[in-house]
Amino acid sequence: xxxxxxxxxxxxxxxxxxxxxxxxxxxxxxxxxxxxxxxxxxxxxxxxxxxxxxxxxxxxxxxxxxxxxxxxxxxxxxxxxxxxxxxxxxxxxxxxxxxxxxxxxxxxxxxxxxxxxxxxxxxxxxxxxxxxxxxxxxxxxxxxxxxxxxxxxxxxxxxxxxxxxxxxxxxxxxxxxxxxxxxxxxxxxxxxxxxxxxxxxxxxxxxxxxxxxxxxxxxxxxxxxxxxxxxxxxxxxxxxxxxxxxxxxxxxxxxxxxxxxxxxxxxxxxxxxxxxxxxxxxxxxxxxxxxxxxxxxxxxxxxxxxxxxxxxxxxxxxxxxxxxxxxxxxxxxxxxxxxxxxxxxxxxxxxxxxxxx
Numbered sequence: 001x002x003x004x005x006x007x008x009x010x011x012x013x014x015x016x017x018x019x020x021x022x023x024x025x026x027x028x029x030x031x032x033x034x035x036x037x038x039x040x041x042x043x044x045x046x047x048x049x050x051x052x053x054x055x056x057x058x059x060x061x062x063x064x065x066x067x068x069x070x071x072x073x074x075x076x077x078x079x080x081x082x083x084x085x086x087x088x089x090x091x092x093x094x095x096x097x098x099x100x101x102x103x104x105x106x107x108x109x110x111x112x113x114x115x116x117x118x119x120x121x122x123x124x125x126x127x128x129x130x131x132x133x134x135x136x137x138x139x140x141x142x143x144x145x146x147x148x149x150x151x152x153x154x155x156x157x158x159x160x161x162x163x164x165x166x167x168x169x170x171x172x173x174x175x176x177x178x179x180x181x182x183x184x185x186x187x188x189x190x191x192x193x194x195x196x197x198x199x200x201x202x203x204x205x206x207x208x209x210x211x212x213x214x215x216x217x218x219x220x221x222x223x224x225x226x227x228x229x230x231x232x233x234x235x236x237x238x239x240x241x242x243x244x245x246x247x248x249x250x251x252x253x254x255x256x257x258x259x260x261x262x263x264x265x266x267x268x269x270x271x272x273x274x275x276x277x278x279x280x281x282x283x284x285x286x287x288x289x290x291x292x293x294x295x296x297x298x299x300x301x302x303x304x305x306x307x308x309x310x311x312x313x314x315x316x317x318x319x320x321x322x323x324x325x326x327x328x329x330x331x332x333x334x335x336x337x338x339x340x341x342x343x344x345x346x347x348x349x350x351x352x353x354x355x356x357x
Contacts, residue, residue, distance in 0.1 A: 022221060029224045032231040038238040039231035041111050043134050044068075049143045055107045055249050060188045063146075066163065068112055069245075070131060070147040071196035072124035073101040073203070075226075078216040085216065088119040099214065101226065102128040104145060105199040108250055109243030110234045117223045124150045135161040146192050165190045198244040203233055 007017055032039040044052065044067060052067035060066075077099050080086045091098040098120030104113040113134060118127040128151060135145065136157050149164045166172075166186040172179040204210050207229040214222045237243045 025221075025228060026224055029228045029231070032228060032235065036231075036235060039235040041114060041230060041234060043138050044106065044112055046140050046143075049140070052107050053143060056192065059249060060192045062185055062188050063163075063192055065142045065144055066146050066192065067143050068104050068106050068145050069193060069196040069199070070102065070104045070128070070145045070151065070162070071193070071200065072127065072150065073103055073200050074098045074120065075101065075210055076213040077120065077222070078213045080216045088121050089216065091120040094120075097213075097216070099222065100124065100127045102131060103196075103199065103203075103230070104131060105196055105245060107195070107245060109199065109202075109237045109246035111199070111230050114227075114230055116226045116230070117219060125152055132158060146189055147196075148193060163189055165193070195245040195248070198248075202243060202245075203229060206233065206236070 003014070003017060003021075006012065007014065010017075012020070049067040053065050056066045057064055074091065074094060075098060077089055077097050079097050080089065086097070089097045089099065091100075099116075100118040100120055100122050101114065101116040102118075102124055103111055106112045113131050115127050115130045131145075139161060141160070144161050144163050147162050147164050149167050151162050151164060152158060166182065172182055209225065210229060214225065237246060
């Protein structure tokens with residue numbers, strides 16, 4: 001709903017409506033930051049990095065250790081009457097006034113780190129100081145981010161923590177085989193860097209306000225607006241699952257169309273058992289395929305299809321379960337749920353709603 005419609009609906013003049021919008025935006029940002037876990041923006045743990053690295057390697061076999069994608073996002077901003085602010089926000093490359101942001105995406109489509117609201121004259125590498133600090137202090141050796149050549153990838157403090165494609169006139173090895181390997185790896189990095197562009201497009205496509213010039217005289221308001229959009233993006237990705245990065249790197253489990261079978265054990269009695277005991281009874285899962293899951297360190301996953309023929313007429317197209325019982329995943333969910341599936345999660349799933357925690 002645009003501002004004109006809001007003014008007509010609530011009989012408000014523009015000056016009053018703008019105050020309500022600014023006030024409510026701050027409340028929304030606070031709620032997303034402090035009360036809604038699905039909207040979190042947090043650096044992954046070493047275990048999660050390992051899971052992300054396995055996911056990326058499944059698509060790019062010669063990239064070992066990459067757990068995310070980093071890129072800069074330039075947003076338009078108004079022109080300030082203050083010469084210093086006007087000069088700091090002017091971007092000579094784009095010939096316009098901008099603010100610079102650096103975002104890091106995981107292969108599940110979520111934002112895991114962000115540095116926002118920097119002056120448009122700043123280079124991406126200068127804006128990403130917070131990301132560099134996380135790479136230095138919170139990233140084990142062997143794991144790295146994929147980025148473009150704007151970000152440094154050498155130096156004692158960041159050695160091996162950022163991988164970029166070869167520059168146009170980069171020197172190759174003298175040995176032809178080694179040079180061919182370098183070119184192949186660079187091409188893989190170039191291909192793997194594409195998800196960062198998908199993530200930027202997802203943000204600007206879903207939140208059109210980011211495509212309009214932001215208020216140059218309200219830096220705090222800009223920060224709150226951008227943070228709200230980033231957290232809403234993560235909330236949307238985790239709860240709804242509509243995300244191009246996630247669709248490419250983490251497709252819906254069981255989409256191979258395994259043989260349809262009827263599980264005679266999933267009667268109304270068994271359904272009540274699940275809701276009462278927070279776990280499925282023996283024989284609840286029927287195996288049709290077995291493969292490496294590559295997610296959260298789980299070794300193997302069994303997947304199958306079952307039909308609930310009770311009075312509730314509940315139909316579950318696909319279900320999956322880890323063989324050793326250490327984790328469980330419902331269709332389209334990247335969430336680890338531990339050794340037991342909660343009854344509340346099952347109720348939500350059976351009614352077509354996916355819940356994540």
